[in-house]
Amino acid sequence: xxxxxxxxxxxxxxxxxxxxxxxxxxxxxxxxxxxxxxxxxxxxxxxxxxxxxxxxxxxxxxxxxxxxxxxxxxxxxxxxxxxxxxxxxxxxxxxxxxxxxxxxxxxxxxxxxxxxxxxxxxxxxxxxxxxxxxxxxxxxxxxxxxxxxxxxxxxxxxxxxxxxxxxxxxxxxxxxxxxxxxxxxxxxxxxxxxxxxxxxxxxxxxxxxxxxxxxxxxx
Amino acid sequence: xxxxxxxxxxxxxxxxxxxxxxxxxxxxxxxxxxxxxxxxxxxxxxxxxxxxxxxxxxxxxxxxxxxxxxxxxxxxxxxxxxxxxxxxxxxxxxxxxxxxxxxxxxxxxxxxxxxxxxxxxxxxxxxxxxxxxxxxxxxxxxxxxxxxxxxxxxxxxxxxxxxxxxxxxxxxxxxxxxxxxxxxxxxxxxxxxxxxxxxxxx
Amino acid sequence: xxxxxxxxxxxxxxxxxxxxxxxxxxxxxxxxxxxxxxxxxxxxxxxxxxxxxxxxxxxxxxxxxxxxxxxxxxxxxxxxxxxxxxxxxxxxxxxxxxxxxxxxxxxxxxxxxxxxxxxxxxxxxxxxxxxxxxxxxxxxxx
Numbered sequence: 001x002x003x004x005x006x007x008x009x010x011x012x013x014x015x016x017x018x019x020x021x022x023x024x025x026x027x028x029x030x031x032x033x034x035x036x037x038x039x040x041x042x043x044x045x046x047x048x049x050x051x052x053x054x055x056x057x058x059x060x061x062x063x064x065x066x067x068x069x070x071x072x073x074x075x076x077x078x079x080x081x082x083x084x085x086x087x088x089x090x091x092x093x094x095x096x097x098x099x100x101x102x103x104x105x106x107x108x109x110x111x112x113x114x115x116x117x118x119x120x121x122x123x124x125x126x127x128x129x130x131x132x133x134x135x136x137x138x139x140x141x142x143x144x145x146x147x148x149x150x151x152x153x154x155x156x157x158x159x160x161x162x163x164x165x166x167x168x169x170x171x172x173x174x175x176x177x178x179x180x181x182x183x184x185x186x187x188x189x190x191x192x193x194x195x196x197x198x199x200x201x202x203x204x205x206x207x208x209x210x211x212x213x214x215x216x217x218x219x
Numbered sequence: 220x221x222x223x224x225x226x227x228x229x230x231x232x233x234x235x236x237x238x239x240x241x242x243x244x245x246x247x248x249x250x251x252x253x254x255x256x257x258x259x260x261x262x263x264x265x266x267x268x269x270x271x272x273x274x275x276x277x278x279x280x281x282x283x284x285x286x287x288x289x290x291x292x293x294x295x296x297x298x299x300x301x302x303x304x305x306x307x308x309x310x311x312x313x314x315x316x317x318x319x320x321x322x323x324x325x326x327x328x329x330x331x332x333x334x335x336x337x338x339x340x341x342x343x344x345x346x347x348x349x350x351x352x353x354x355x356x357x358x359x360x361x362x363x364x365x366x367x368x369x370x371x372x373x374x375x376x377x378x379x380x381x382x383x384x385x386x387x388x389x390x391x392x393x394x395x396x397x398x399x400x401x402x403x404x405x406x407x408x409x410x411x412x413x414x415x416x417x418x419x420x421x
Numbered sequence: 422x423x424x425x426x427x428x429x430x431x432x433x434x435x436x437x438x439x440x441x442x443x444x445x446x447x448x449x450x451x452x453x454x455x456x457x458x459x460x461x462x463x464x465x466x467x468x469x470x471x472x473x474x475x476x477x478x479x480x481x482x483x484x485x486x487x488x489x490x491x492x493x494x495x496x497x498x499x500x501x502x503x504x505x506x507x508x509x510x511x512x513x514x515x516x517x518x519x520x521x522x523x524x525x526x527x528x529x530x531x532x533x534x535x536x537x538x539x540x541x542x543x544x545x546x547x548x549x550x551x552x553x554x555x556x557x558x559x560x561x562x563x
Binding site: 273300302303304307318319322323326327330331333334335338344345346347348350351 | 437
């Protein structure tokens with residue numbers, strides 16, 4: 001009777017003493033990718049400060065745009081390593097927050113959320129990027145506002161319409177701001193045009209859409 | 220020995236009606252007037268800050284900036300409640316707090332500003348009001364500095380959308396000026412209280 | 422003296438809670454505590470189905486997930502290829518249409534981002550997030 005109790009107590013004491021502990025250098029990384037970067041990569045470094053090995057049970061990201069890799073499945077005591085989180089920027093803009101949830105077999109603190117924050121610089125902010133007229137509407141001019149991102153300098157922009165059905169004129173509207181006045185030739189037929197907006201001295205191209213839409217159906 | 224009758228213990232919730240009696244005369248009246256004016260100006264700033272987040276004052280402010288007073292009067296008659304979601308989004312844009320906390324602050328902070336400002340006006344819970352406003356300005360200032368360092372291009376939301384076009388230096392300068400005024404008022408009020416604590420009677 | 426300042430601050434903080442709570446109750450239908458998308462910008466699967474033929478379904482998930490399965494007739498529009506996919510979506514949109522955007526589940530953020538961009542950049546109204554996402558749609562339809 002005494003032996004099982006003794007064995008249990010000893011094992012509890014050993015468990016407490018041998019508590020594994022994965023220490024993270026930082027659990028939030030902030031990145032500022034360059035304008036042409038396709039990816040933002042964060043290296044989350046850790047160290048096993050405990051006395052038993054730690055195994056990674058799962059490492060998964062909050063979205064399909066982010067992948068996370070561990071260097072090893074098992075981390076021996078005293079060993080260091082890192083989890084690399086790769087965020088594929090795609091056509092995202094502005095502030096982005098992506099998380100990676102790491103699960104281990106530690107007795108306490110099994111789940112850790114690693115956060116990758118990225119500020120994606122945007123050379124031009126185009127609002128709205130879609131202007132439309134209903135069939136039969138008056139072919140009035142509609143304005144697209146273009147604002148230059150604060151980390152960029154753009155003196156001129158060039159706008160071309162993919163079809164002659166729409167005319168686009170550019171005007172400066174203050175420091176770092178432009179106005180694009182878009183006017184259809186007429187609104188008799190359903191047509192669409194891609195407006196290509198290119199900053200001077202830049203290879204990057206931006207787009208807006210102009211369209212004559214069907215008149216809404218009466219419900 | 221009996222306590223002298225004109226020794227007063229400081230009241231907890233109200234502030235002394237008059238400034239210390241160190242020197243009576245025109246110069247101390249002017250000094251007193253200036254301190255009072257400073258307190259009222261700071262209170263007005265925070266009442267404005269709170270109201271811009273509770274009420275939709277964008278049109279009113281735009282008309283006043285363009286000196287269109289007739290339009291401003293019409294806007295005043297048609298004023299409506301602002302959408303607290305906008306201020307919540309401004310707080311959320313700092314990417315420091317979770318969304319539910321941003322929503323809670325969006326509801327709470329404007330009223331806290333107004334109540335503290337009223338405390339300055341009516342000198343009720345005066346030092347508590349000053350300390351809350353000082354702490355909040357410190358927090359706002361640290362948040363906009365952090366946002367600047369992280370390269371976030373955001374509206375502070377401090378004065379609703381009235382301040383959305385302010386640059387970082389303008390925000391910083393405004394906040395630091397207000398903070399200096401608040402700290403000065405707090406020190407002044409605290410030193411007045413200290414002077415009124417009686418010495419041990421002999 | 423220190424506790425006096427603290428006590429005053431606590432009293433003021435408590436006073437301010439009352440109108441704040443009142444305002445929170447007043448705006449309970451207009452602001453969501455769960456997400457930055459207002460309740461008026463979310464629809465359930467039943468509500469979306471009730472919109473009939475006016476609905477354009479938009480899938481905000483990655484390309485592979487869309488290719489694997491999606492709401493019949495849905496258009497792919499994700500942030501990975503936003504610039505390429507947006508014109509195709511706009512070609513299908515017309516005034517009067519309601520747009521319902523979904524991603525994988527309640528916790529997925531992609532549909533909220535797509536709705537945000539359609540409302541802000543393209544300035545479309547009547548754009549909604551499907552509550553519960555693809556998971557919720559599957560539950561109601563399989």
